Amino acid sequence: MVPLIFHGTFIHSVTPREVDIIENGLLVVSATGKIVFLERNIPVEDVQKHISTLSSEPDLRSAPVTVLKHGEFLIPGFLDTHNHAPQWTQRGMGRGLLIMDWLNTVTFPHEARFKDPEYARETYAKCVDGFLKQGVTTASYYGSLHGEATKILAKTCLEKGQRALVGKCNMARSAPDFYVDESSKESLETTEDFLAYMKELDPECRLVQPILTPRFAICCDEELLDGLGKIAKREPKMMIQTHFDEARQEVEITRQLFPQFSNEADLYEYFGLFNDRTIMAHCIYPNDYEIGRLKECDVGVAHCPVSNTTGGEWGAAPIRRYIDMGIKVGLGTDNGGGFSSSILDAIRQAVITSNGRAVMTGDRNAVVSLNEAFYMATLGGAKVCNLSDKVGTFAVGKEFDALKITTAEGDRVSTLVEDVDTIADIFEKFLMTGDDRNIASVYVQGRSVKN
Numbered sequence: 001m002v003p004l005i006f007h008g009t010f011i012h013s014v015t016p017r018e019v020d021i022i023e024n025g026l027l028v029v030s031a032t033g034k035i036v037f038l039e040r041n042i043p044v045e046d047v048q049k050h051i052s053t054l055s056s057e058p059d060l061r062s063a064p065v066t067v068l069k070h071g072e073f074l075i076p077g078f079l080d081t082h083n084h085a086p087q088w089t090q091r092g093m094g095r096g097l098l099i100m101d102w103l104n105t106v107t108f109p110h111e112a113r114f115k116d117p118e119y120a121r122e123t124y125a126k127c128v129d130g131f132l133k134q135g136v137t138t139a140s141y142y143g144s145l146h147g148e149a150t151k152i153l154a155k156t157c158l159e160k161g162q163r164a165l166v167g168k169c170n171m172a173r174s175a176p177d178f179y180v181d182e183s184s185k186e187s188l189e190t191t192e193d194f195l196a197y198m199k200e201l202d203p204e205c206r207l208v209q210p211i212l213t214p215r216f217a218i219c220c221d222e223e224l225l226d227g228l229g230k231i232a233k234r235e236p237k238m239m240i241q242t243h244f245d246e247a248r249q250e251v252e253i254t255r256q257l258f259p260q261f262s263n264e265a266d267l268y269e270y271f272g273l274f275n276d277r278t279i280m281a282h283c284i285y286p287n288d289y290e291i292g293r294l295k296e297c298d299v300g301v302a303h304c305p306v307s308n309t310t311g312g313e314w315g316a317a318p319i320r321r322y323i324d325m326g327i328k329v330g331l332g333t334d335n336g337g338g339f340s341s342s343i344l345d346a347i348r349q350a351v352i353t354s355n356g357r358a359v360m361t362g363d364r365n366a367v368v369s370l371n372e373a374f375y376m377a378t379l380g381g382a383k384v385c386n387l388s389d390k391v392g393t394f395a396v397g398k399e400f401d402a403l404k405i406t407t408a409e410g411d412r413v414s415t416l417v418e419d420v421d422t423i424a425d426i427f428e429k430f431l432m433t434g435d436d437r438n439i440a441s442v443y444v445q446g447r448s449v450k451n
């Protein structure tokens with residue numbers, strides 16, 4: 001790879017509330033994809049002088065400098081903390097159905113098609129390209145239940161350069177005969193085979209890593225949850241993802257299937273699947289006790305405001321409370337659930353849904369600001385995926401996962417920018433009205449990955 005040098009405006013979150021706008025910044029990325037220099041307030045004429053001081057990187061001196069114009073800026077790449085890759089082509093279907101009806105009539109028949117590796121190869125190529133194009137530099141993917149297709153998904157991410165967590169979906173019951181693991185034993189064996197494959201594909205998890213993925217407790221019996229918990233214990237860095245308190249119907253069925261647990265936090269914790277490596281999707285209906293456990297166990301929340309508000313139940317998760325308590329929160333497109341594969345849509349919908357919650361509860365404080373939604377899409381998501389030492393903000397030593405945003409050129413129908421606009425105005429307009437046409441370049445580990 002070639003080194004990258006940018007001069008101009010860079011915008012990232014420093015805390016949930018606070019966005020840092022770095023103007024006249026100089027950002028240098030080494031050929032290995034790491035940020036090696038970052039300073040603000042550097043006149044463009046002084047760029048070469050600063051570069052020449054970076055003596056440990058001689059190839060930098062001949063690298064071209066990208067000077068960002070008014071209306072152009074860099075932001076960290078988006079993290080999609082909850083995404084069902086096999087649902088790429090069903091997105092938008094069956095909205096309004098209750099969760100179990102939607103799974104049985106729309107999702108399971110669709111995911112069953114991934115038995116065919118050729119279909120998986122074609123669809124996953126489109127899916128990964130589609131997310132990269134929209135600035136998703138990291139995705140936490142659920143695969144289908146098929147081992148072969150899930151390997152194809154992981155390989156596709158690696159080849160196309162997307163940072164990803166990829167899981168074989170475990171589901172040995174509460175699903176139709178045509179789409180269910182043969183048994184809990186077989187589900188665990190297929191998972192072990194997938195993990196062995198991942199160790200060869202990317203041994204140090206530089207770009208892709210496996211994630212344990214019980215679909216949700218409804219689809220797993222005790223043997224399966226116990227087996228996955230044992231793998232989690234054996235592999236102390238391996239991430240875990242599932243759905244948590246996502247719908248009233250789901251909470252009720254979970255109680256019936258696991259009467260020994262009065263809540264889902266205790267259920268997953270009992271099986272060793274509720275800890276600082278866990279990403280819990282939705283988290284709409286936890287009670288006070290479960291919210292306390294989310295915090296104490298340092299579990300991450302994948303907030304999916306688009307799917308939460310377009311399924312058969314309109315759900316607004318208590319995001320304000322999570323943020324105020326210091327619970328890790330990121331955004332998910334829930335690709336498949338919902339109507340959108342865009343994190344920009346998730347940002348906007350997070351704000352809208354929090355307004356809805358504020359009205360419904362009479363608590364004006366429930367509102368989530370645009371800055372906070374941007375934080376969830378970047379640094380918050382990085383914390384949820386336990387990747388914040390690598391990505392989520394711009395800092396020397398971090399890897400360069402970034403988006404070059406342009407609002408300055410072309411005949412855009414959205415993100416209308418005028419000369420008088422400040423960079424803060426332009427950033428706000430981009431977040432509220434922008435789309436993939438404004439995402440001019442996408443970088444993962446310094447590699448340009450937008451086709």
Ligand SMILES: O=c1[nH]c(=O)c2nc[nH]c2[nH]1
Binds near residue numbers: 103
């Ligand atoms: O939004 C969702 N999408 C799914 O595929 C799923 N499976 C269980 N629970 C789920 N929720």
